[in-house]
Amino acid sequence: MRPTQKLMGGGGDVKIGTYNKYLGGWGAMGGMKQKGIIxxxxxxxxxxxxxxxxHDAVFNTARRVRAQILYIAPPVIGAYLLMDWATKRNEYLNSKAGRAEFADEE
Known part of the structure; x- marks a missing residue:
């Protein structure tokens, strides 16, 4: 038996749970009221x-730094020492003593 037009159209006096009842558009599903939800x-x-x-920002930052310090500190220290050596070496090579020592190598 084919359902009537009232059943398919979602008329107001149709019981909930009847087949082919129109529940509403997306997000507005017209089901039964929920019970026990507070x-x-x-x-x-x-x-x-x-x-x-x-307060949380300070302690969260400290925790994250403590967890990553061994990954960050050695390369930063190595880069600093390398740059310091290169700067001192450049200053020596461009000084009077450095030019006198390495003048014949050019």
Whole structure:
């Protein structure tokens, strides 16, 4: 037997759970009311969204730095020592003593 037009169209007096009932568009599914779900809300003027943000930022940053320091520090120290050596060597080679020592190698 074919359902009537009222059943297919989702008339108001059709019982929930009947086949071919139109439930509504996407996001507006017109099912039964949920039971046992409790939601709580708080007024906008009672909220403090940055409560503890600076305290957490300090300790979270310290924790992350402590976890990554062994990956970052050795290359940075090595690069600093290499640059320091190169700067001193360049200053020596361009000084009077350095030119006198290496003048015949050019």
């Amino acid at each position: 939601t709580y809300g708080i007024s906008n003027n009672r909220q403090n969204p940055f409560a503890g943000a600076f």
